[in-house]
Amino acid sequence: MDITDMAQRIAAGERRALARAITLVESGRDDHRAQATALLAELGVAKQALRIGLSGTPGVGKSTFIESFGLMLTKQGLRVAVLAVDPSSSRSGGSILGDKTRMDLLSRDPNAFIRPSPSQTHLGGVARRTREAVALCEAAGYDVVLIETVGVGQSETVVAQMSDLFLLLLAPAGGDELQGVKRGIMEMADLIVINKADGDLKATATRTQADYAGALRLMRKRPQDPDGFPCAMTVSALEDRGLPEVWERLTALSDWRREAGFWDATRSQQARYWFEDAVKTALLAQLDTQAARTALAALGDAVAAGGQEPAAAAAEFMRQLQRET
Structure with missing residues (x-):
């Protein structure tokens, strides 16, 4: 494999080269790992895309939300990459990898790239090499990288170590104020979005949003949050309502963290986290x-x-x- 040629093709935005590169970094073969390391070194530090981690319980409508949200962003001229992590069977080890099928319209958008990957045996809601796949998408020139997690619940916090913003998607009647103050994934979220706020569930979604908004006010304020964050909102991905407001809140928080110096500090801390993770993996090997x-x-x-x-x-x-x- 010509590493230099592949790096040039990725930098030129070739989707096929990007897909092959992600397959390479996900491989567990020793020779492939060496090639993947060389490829990432060849690409170097690329542009910094806005990395948005997105989690939520199964059935909350993550795929529908991502498709509607992604289409809204591509219409604004942004290039969007979606890295969807699919749960692997503990019996057979296989994964359905059906997220791309659910995002039919977004998958056909020339400004979008969707890559489903199996979680395999890795815990925390993401695959072991998802962080490297994010770096490849940045090198390919994508402006926004959406990282959709498996959706396993309270312990799904590893995605916060590879994203700039963390969005938690919940369903109407998904809990009360006591549920909202629980630690774990709740205290990692920058924005809580109550999806399916339409039809008969609209009133329920509004009540759920109020419950979580009240719970967030009881949690200790984080230094990386300006006034008003984290916050809870309602959307309807099915009816495309509330999506511009979500994007507005996310970009406002991103801009504030850049100006306040938290953006670079967080990226540095995340780099250290993944260095230590790589050391642990090497020791286990x-x-x-x-x-x-x-x-x-x-x-x-x-x-x-x-x-x-x-x-x-x-x-x-x-x-x-x-x-x-």
């Missing part, structure tokens, strides 16, 4: 050797038979691993 697997199996049998305590066996395994390395 040391377990995937024949000697490590043999020792792990032997000690595991001893623990299962009741001949050794788990903590003592773990300490012994670490001593053996250190001798091997």
